[in-house]
Amino acid sequence: MHAVNGDLYHREREISLLQEVIAGLALGRPAVVTVHGPRGMGKSALLNVVPRLLPEGALVLRARCHPSESGFPYSMVRQLFDPVLGAAGRGETFIPAEAHGSSGEAAGPTHEALLHLLSTTRSLAADRPVAVLVDDLQYADEPSLRWFSYIARRLDDLPVLLAATLPDSAAARVTEELGPLPYLNRLWPEPLCSTCTTELVDRAFDSPVDQGLAALCDALAHGNPMVLHDLVNRLRREHVPPGAPDPQQVLPIGAQALSETVLAWLDEDDPAAGELLTQLAVLGPDTDPAMCGALSQHGEVQVLQARDALVRAGLLEAGPPARFPHAAVRPAVLARVPAEDRLHLHGRAATVLARLGAPARQTAEHLVKAGCEWGLDVLRDAGRAG
Ligand SMILES: Nc1ncnc2c1ncn2[C@@H]1O[C@H](COP(=O)(O)OP(=O)(O)OP(=O)(O)O)[C@@H](O)[C@H]1O
Numbered sequence: 001m002h003a004v005n006g007d008l009y010h011r012e013r014e015i016s017l018l019q020e021v022i023a024g025l026a027l028g029r030p031a032v033v034t035v036h037g038p039r040g041m042g043k044s045a046l047l048n049v050v051p052r053l054l055p056e057g058a059l060v061l062r063a064r065c066h067p068s069e070s071g072f073p074y075s076m077v078r079q080l081f082d083p084v085l086g087a088a089g090r091g092e093t094f095i096p097a098e099a100h101g102s103s104g105e106a107a108g109p110t111h112e113a114l115l116h117l118l119s120t121t122r123s124l125a126a127d128r129p130v131a132v133l134v135d136d137l138q139y140a141d142e143p144s145l146r147w148f149s150y151i152a153r154r155l156d157d158l159p160v161l162l163a164a165t166l167p168d169s170a171a172a173r174v175t176e177e178l179g180p181l182p183y184l185n186r187l188w189p190e191p192l193c194s195t196c197t198t199e200l201v202d203r204a205f206d207s208p209v210d211q212g213l214a215a216l217c218d219a220l221a222h223g224n225p226m227v228l229h230d231l232v233n234r235l236r237r238e239h240v241p242p243g244a245p246d247p248q249q250v251l252p253i254g255a256q257a258l259s260e261t262v263l264a265w266l267d268e269d270d271p272a273a274g275e276l277l278t279q280l281a282v283l284g285p286d287t288d289p290a291m292c293g294a295l296s297q298h299g300e301v302q303v304l305q306a307r308d309a310l311v312r313a314g315l316l317e318a319g320p321p322a323r324f325p326h327a328a329v330r331p332a333v334l335a336r337v338p339a340e341d342r343l344h345l346h347g348r349a350a351t352v353l354a355r356l357g358a359p360a361r362q363t364a365e366h367l368v369k370a371g372c373e374w375g376l377d378v379l380r381d382a383g384r385a386g
Pocket residue numbers: 007008009010011037038039040041042043044045046165200225226229
């Protein structure tokens with residue numbers, strides 16, 4: 001049984017670490033916390049917990065970075081400081097003019113600019129703890145990112161917590177930028193366990209749900225809170241009864257939720273894994289990696305890496321035999337593959353199989369699915385031969 005922290009399940013470890021570093025602020029121990037993880041795993045939600053863990057009177061500076069603002073120098077720093085310095089009506093520009101090139105273009109932060117920002121932060125933290133919270137640091141504009149790592153290395157004994165979220169893909173770069181820091185803590189919020197998943201679903205339905213329905217939510221969300229919330233919201237919107245759901249009603253809803261979350265992310269983040277998933281949905285989940293390699297022209301090693309990525313994302317059970325973890329996965333993938341692409345894939349599979357000297361029956365089955373009428377003749381001959 002996992003305790004609930006506000007609305008957050010399965011986050012006891014992370015929250016107690018945050019409590020610990022926040023308690024350290026009063027003792028003059030600064031902290032930098034980075035929250036990593038795949039999409040939708042609850043990085044922002046964890047960052048949002050920080051303000052309520054802080055002591056009364058603490059100052060919270062927040063920024064949320066967005067790709068559309070990455071090109072604007074100091075946009076992240078401004079988001080952080082404008083509300084306190086602007087509202088105070090001090091009329092001081094906390095970003096010195098020399099931080100910009102003469103043309104007005106970003107010239108990268110000068111040392112003076114960084115020192116000035118550091119002293120601003122010092123004065124804000126003179127008589128209270130300060131939490132600087134940055135969501136999606138990977139989209140920060142370059143000078144602000146430089147500021148972040150500069151100040152992170154110079155917190156000395158300031159009661160300052162710097163906390164930022166970033167996806168796994170950006171983790172290495174930012175960690176390198178920060179360098180070795182004695183007070184750096186890295187958090188990787190874990191997937192929700194099946195107990196937490198069931199509790200969350202029960203709570204969303206306001207009653208204990210059917211075991212099969214809970215298992216579907218668990219298999220499709222694979223512990224990802226964003227996918228789980230999306231799925232549960234759809235089930236509720238479609239008035240799926242929690243007690244005795246009709247699988248015919250539930251399956252398409254599950255497939256749709258999967259398609260619009262995990263599969264859409266996969267297309268953007270890991271196209272090779274997306275391509276493999278399409279092949280496996282069309283040709284069958286236990287299709288030989290050598291065959292998939294030949295079809296994608298990626299080579300077997302890359303196919304095996306893509307396969308691991310699918311297993312990690314909960315879209316494939318490694319087996320043997322390899323299987324989809326739930327009946328909703330295959331239709332969700334197939335719904336995204338145009339009919340002519342499916343035919344084409346079967347046609348190419350037949351060619352590859354013939355080239356590899358596979359049994360005629362196997363080749364002919366793909367020919368039939370590719371719409372080649374003579375595939376039936378091959379199939380009949382193969383049957384007679386067998
Ligand atoms: N531990 C949790 N328990 C229950 N719900 C959660 C938990 N963590 C996050 N959520 C919910 O899941 C959804 C996604 O969370 P969040 O936006 O924090 O993910 P993220 O990792 O920041 O996503 P992204 O990669 O898009 O930035 C939100 O609705 C959030 O409230």
